[in-house]
Every structure is written in C-alpha cells, then in structure tokens.
Amino acid sequence: MTGGKTVETSRVGRPRSEKTRLAILEAAADLLVEGGFSAITIESIAARAGVSKVTIYKWWPSRGSVAIDAYFHRFRQTLTFPDTGNVAEDLLAQMLILIGAFRGRAGEIMAELIGQAQSDPELADTIRTGWMQPRREVTALVIQRAIDRGELRPGLTIPILMDELYGPIYFRLITRYEPLSDEFAQELVRNTLEGVLSTRSSIK
Amino acid sequence: MTGGKTVETSRVGRPRSEKTRLAILEAAADLLVEGGFSAITIESIAARAGVSKVTIYKWWPSRGSVAIDAYFHRFRQTLTFPDTGNVAEDLLAQMLILIGAFRGRAGEIMAELIGQAQSDPELADTIRTGWMQPRREVTALVIQRAIDRGELRPGLTIPILMDELYGPIYFRLITRYEPLSDEFAQELVRNTLEGVLSTRSSIK
DNA sequence: CGCGTTTGTGTACGCATCGTTCATGAAGTA
DNA sequence: TACTTCATGAACGATGCGTACACAAACGCG
Numbered sequence: 001m002t003g004g005k006t007v008e009t010s011r012v013g014r015p016r017s018e019k020t021r022l023a024i025l026e027a028a029a030d031l032l033v034e035g036g037f038s039a040i041t042i043e044s045i046a047a048r049a050g051v052s053k054v055t056i057y058k059w060w061p062s063r064g065s066v067a068i069d070a071y072f073h074r075f076r077q078t079l080t081f082p083d084t085g086n087v088a089e090d091l092l093a094q095m096l097i098l099i100g101a102f103r104g105r106a107g108e109i110m111a112e113l114i115g116q117a118q119s120d121p122e123l124a125d126t127i128r129t130g131w132m133q134p135r136r137e138v139t140a141l142v143i144q145r146a147i148d149r150g151e152l153r154p155g156l157t158i159p160i161l162m163d164e165l166y167g168p169i170y171f172r173l174i175t176r177y178e179p180l181s182d183e184f185a186q187e188l189v190r191n192t193l194e195g196v197l198s199t200r201s202s203i204k
Numbered sequence: 205m206t207g208g209k210t211v212e213t214s215r216v217g218r219p220r221s222e223k224t225r226l227a228i229l230e231a232a233a234d235l236l237v238e239g240g241f242s243a244i245t246i247e248s249i250a251a252r253a254g255v256s257k258v259t260i261y262k263w264w265p266s267r268g269s270v271a272i273d274a275y276f277h278r279f280r281q282t283l284t285f286p287d288t289g290n291v292a293e294d295l296l297a298q299m300l301i302l303i304g305a306f307r308g309r310a311g312e313i314m315a316e317l318i319g320q321a322q323s324d325p326e327l328a329d330t331i332r333t334g335w336m337q338p339r340r341e342v343t344a345l346v347i348q349r350a351i352d353r354g355e356l357r358p359g360l361t362i363p364i365l366m367d368e369l370y371g372p373i374y375f376r377l378i379t380r381y382e383p384l385s386d387e388f389a390q391e392l393v394r395n396t397l398e399g400v401l402s403t404r405s406s407i408k
Numbered sequence: 409c410g411c412g413t414t415t416g417t418g419t420a421c422g423c424a425t426c427g428t429t430c431a432t433g434a435a436g437t438a
Numbered sequence: 439t440a441c442t443t444c445a446t447g448a449a450c451g452a453t454g455c456g457t458a459c460a461c462a463a464a465c466g467c468g
Binding site: 409416420422423426429431432433434 | 442449451454456
Binding site for chain 2: 037038074075110112114115116117119124128129132136143150151152154156157159160161163164166167168169170171172174175176177184185187188191192193194195196197198
C-alpha cells in the first residue's frame with residue numbers, strides 16, 4: 001500500500017515531519033543499494049535514519065512497502081515518449097533506456113523486489129501499479145500509433161506484443177542467463193517485428 | 205547445491221537413511237503445496253517429517269535448497285521431444301505442456317522459488333542448472349532442426365529466440381498481469397515466427 | 409493563551425525462528 | 439570388537455518482529 005503516500009494526514013494536530021519521512025526513505029534506499037533487500041529491516045532503517053521504529057510502523061505496513069517506496073524515491077526515471085515515426089526506433093529507444101538502468105544496481109534491486117513480491121501480494125500490487133502500469137501505458141501508446149500509421153498488423157493483441165518485447169528483458173534480469181546487452185535489445189526488437197521465418201528473410 | 209544429491213556419502217560408517225531422506229522431501233513438498241515457500245522452515249519440515257533439525261542441516265545448506273529438491277521430487281515432468289517437421293507445432297506443443305503445469309499449483313510454487321532465488325544465488329544456480337537448462341536444451345534442439353530444415357533464418361541467435369518464446373511466459377507467471385492461456389501461447393508463437401509488421405501480413 | 413489532537417521518541421517486552429553446540433545412541437564396515 | 443558415520447534430543451545466544459506504555463513536540467482552533 002505504500003503508506004508513505006496513501007495514508008492521509010489529518011488537518012489538525014502535529015503535522016507529519018517531512019524531514020523524518022525523507023530520512024527514512026534515504027536510509028532505506030542506502031541500505032537497499034549497499035546490501036540489497038535482505039539488508040532492509042525495520043530496525044536497521046530506524047537506526048540509520050535516527051528515527052523510532054514505531055514511526056516507521058505507523059506509516060508503512062511492511063518492510064516491503066518501505067523498500068519499494070525507497071526504490072521509487074531514488075530510481076524513478078522520467079518516462080520518455082519517443083515519436084520518430086518509425087515503430088522500431090521508438091521501441092528500441094524506450095528499451096535501451098530501461099535495460100541501461102537495469103544493468104546497474106537499480107536492476108539488481110528491481111529483481112530482488114520482484115522476487116519478494118512473489119510472496120507478498122501487496123508488494124506485487126505496488127510494483128504492478130507503480131512501476132509496470134505506467135511503462136506499459138507508454139508502450140501501448142507507441143504501438144497504437146504504429147497501428148494507426150499502418151506499420152503494424154491491426155489484429156494483434158497489444159498486451160501480448162508488450163509481453164513479447166518486455167518479457168524477455170525481465171526474464172534476463174531475473175534469470176541472469178544472458179546479459180542485458182544493447183545488441184540483445186536490437187535483435188529482440190528486430191525479431192519481434194519481422195519474425196524469424198526464413199521465407200521472409202529475403203524481403204527487405 | 206541441493207545437498208540431497210551432491211554430498212557424497214562415505215563407504216564406511218552408518219549409511220544414510222533413505223527413509224529419512226524421503227520423509228524430508230515429502231514433508232517439504234507437502235508444506236510447499238499447502239502453504240507455499242513461506243511455509244517452508246527447517247523446523248516445520250523437521251516436525252512434519254519426524255526428523256531432527258540437525259539432520260536436515262547436515263544434508264542441505266539452506267531452506268531454499270530443500271524446497272527446490274522437494275519441488276523437483278514432486279513436480280519433475282518428463283521432457284518431450286516433439287518432431288512434427290513443423291517448427292510452429294513443435295514449439296507450441298512444448299509450450300502448452302509448460303503453461304498447463306504453470307496454471308496450477310506448480311506454477312505458483314515455481315514463481316515463489318524464482319522469487320526467492322533473487323536473494324539466494326545458490327538457489328538461483330540450482331534453478332538454472334536443474335530446471336531451465338534441460339528445457340532450454342530441448343528447445344534449442346527443436347530450433348536447430350528448424351534451421352537445418354530451412355524453416356528459420358540461419359543468422360538468428362538461438363538464445364535470444366528462446367528468450368522471446370519463454371521470457372513472456374515467465375513474465376506472465378511472475379507478474380500475473382495477464383493469464384497464461386492457451387490462446388496467449390498460440391499468438392505468441394505465431395507472432396514470434398511471423399513478426400507483427402503489416403507489410404508482411406499479406407504474405408501466406 | 410490554553411486545549412485538544414496528532415506526530416514522534418525511548419524503552420521494554422514476549423514471541424518466533426534461526427543456525428549451532430553438545431552429549432548420546434544407532435547402524436553399518438573392517 | 440573397534441571404528442566410523444548417521445541421527446536424535448535438548449538447549450543456547452542472536453536477531454528481528456510487532457506491540458505497549460509513558461512522555462515530549464508541533465500544530466489548529468476557540
């Protein structure tokens with residue numbers, strides 16, 4: 001539920017300390033970067049932020065929710081809407097930004113957060129609505145524009161195409177079977193758009 | 205490390221009790237099915253199997269390794285090698301078996317195991333070598349045959365194509381954004397092979 | 409100004425689980 | 439029989455959890 005944002009502060013009484021809120025998020029983000037999700041404990045955050053445990057429990061329901069808030073606080077990127085008129089370029093541009101971030105510490109932490117979400121439905125929901133959803137909306141726009149321009153087949157199911165594009169990325173992020181290289185992204189986009197059958201390889 | 209298999213038993217002395225080993229795996233599998241990964245604790249397994257904690261610690265290095273051994277013990281499926289002469293059919297057949305299993309409890313548990321693997325490198329390695337690798341080898345065979353037959357482009361990178369096919373599956377398994385339906389698998393295979401560009405939609 | 413309300417602190421507690429240690433007995437081989 | 443290895447049972451210190459209590463701090467309102 002990411003209590004840090006959804007819990008309403010009442011108008012009367014002592015107002016919530018923004019300084020304390022930020023201290024908690026910064027401390028949690030530091031711990032995430034240094035030691036990963038397992039380094040996040042309510043006690044460690046409280047100690048590092050110079051804050052009482054009770055204060056954290058008051059605003060966040062679980063350590064997972066603090067972690068994801070801290071992640072967004074530090075790694076949230078501005079979503080770009082490329083529009084070059086060429087769907088391959090648009091998709092690739094989006095993708096390169098994402099995997100560029102995922103190659104660093106942000107990727108390792110995201111993998112851990114997704115991992116924890118497998119046994120924490122609330123965390124899973126936060127990731128879906130706070131991370132996946134906005135990105136999927138941007139991608140859906142790019143795809144819809146390409147359909148409107150006649151670049152893509154009109155009959156295709158947009159969510160499936162998005163899974164084809166980003167599923168492999170998250171798969172590599174999580175399995176670490178192969179690296180998230182730029183070349184991978186390039187061939188991924190090309191294959192997805194053009195297919196892999198040899199009967200069409202002569203075309204273009 | 206899945207100590208249950210890799211730790212060598214010496215030739216002298218009291219031999220390892222097979223009955224105890226199976227009792228541990230059965231108990232762990234039961235707990236997995238009933239309560240998921242979080243229900244797996246060394247203490248709960250020991251209690252259920254009627255076995256000492258120390259015995260478990262002797263043979264497995266972590267609860268994750270017991271869990272994955274228990275999962276394989278119960279859900280290991282026989283890998284099929286379809287060879288119809290049509291790459292689309294071969295891939296789809298493989299895929300339908302997998303997502304059929306993933307729609308059930310086995311899928312939920314696999315998602316949890318992958319999740320835990322994000323903060324347990326040893327568990328991650330066990331999943332790679334014990335689960336992913338054998339499946340990828342089968343798929344690579346199917347793809348290689350199709351290349352040899354001339355069905356697929358010779359220049360394509362096989363690991364990337366495999367990620368295109370199975371990345372979206374695991375992505376849906378883990379994000380639960382959309383269901384793992386048979387229709388999804390069908391469109392996924394078709395799109396992957398033929399591409400999604402409209403300029404080629406008229407062909408065939 | 410003083411009051412009520414809400415936020416934040418500090419301490420302490422009971423609880424659960426972890427991973428390990430130790431002494432002891434059981435079950436095989438040489 | 440001597441030796442080795444396996445398995446048990448009970449106990450331990452450590453860690454983090456979530457909560458309770460009393461108290462101090464900061465704000466709006468009458």
